Amino acid sequence: MATATGLESLVDQIISVITNDGRNIVGVLKGFDQATNIILDESHERVFSTKEGVQQVVLGLYIIRGDNIGVIGELDEELDASLDLSKLRAQPLKPVVH
Amino acid sequence: MLFFSYFKDLVGQEVTVELKNDLAIRGTLHSVDQYLNIKLENTRVVDQDKYPHMLSVRNCFIRGSVVRYVQLPPDGVDVDLLHDAARREARGG
Numbered sequence: 001m002a003t004a005t006g007l008e009s010l011v012d013q014i015i016s017v018i019t020n021d022g023r024n025i026v027g028v029l030k031g032f033d034q035a036t037n038i039i040l041d042e043s044h045e046r047v048f049s050t051k052e053g054v055q056q057v058v059l060g061l062y063i064i065r066g067d068n069i070g071v072i073g074e075l076d077e078e079l080d081a082s083l084d085l086s087k088l089r090a091q092p093l094k095p096v097v098h
Numbered sequence: 099m100l101f102f103s104y105f106k107d108l109v110g111q112e113v114t115v116e117l118k119n120d121l122a123i124r125g126t127l128h129s130v131d132q133y134l135n136i137k138l139e140n141t142r143v144v145d146q147d148k149y150p151h152m153l154s155v156r157n158c159f160i161r162g163s164v165v166r167y168v169q170l171p172p173d174g175v176d177v178d179l180l181h182d183a184a185r186r187e188a189r190g191g
Contacts, residue, residue, distance in 0.1 A: 005159075074156065096164050
């Protein structure tokens with residue numbers, strides 16, 4: 001196929017992963033396979049709540065099983081730096097219901 | 099394979115992908131693969147106030163297994179062609 005659907009282009013980039021249980025994990029993509037299992041380095045979770053700003057929980061090196069992955073987004077560092085996470089309030093994402 | 103080919107024809111068009119967690123993401127279809135995983139470019143979440151979780155994401159990969167609907171541009175569907183192809187597939191040819 002001319003345009004690759006794989007995650008090759010995202011390797012060594014900062015990505016934001018939304019998991020099926022509604023969590024948002026940000027880290028550097030180090031590896032992946034055909035089942036979308038991924039290896040994330042220097043990762044942290046961004047915990048959204050309506051009561052306070054976004055909390056960041058350090059996770060470190062993580063492997064996420066593909067079954068549990070919903071969306072993998074390429075994080076635009078410039079855009080991300082312009083966000084004031086401490087002022088961002090939102091309901092946590094709902095879990096995926098198949 | 100039918101819908102794989104079908105989506106491949108839609109590459110470059112603007113679509114909205116609704117996920118099974120109610121999140122809806124709009125963007126330009128960049129590519130699809132055999133699992134119907136979808137890559138979108140220039141993405142924005144449809145209700146950004148309610149879902150600010152992807153504010154700094156412009157390109158994304160959506161796993162086929164979490165897609166509920168893909169909303170297409172009206173002129174992106176050739177219903178007759180799809181009907182014929184579906185019938186052919188159903189006949190096993």
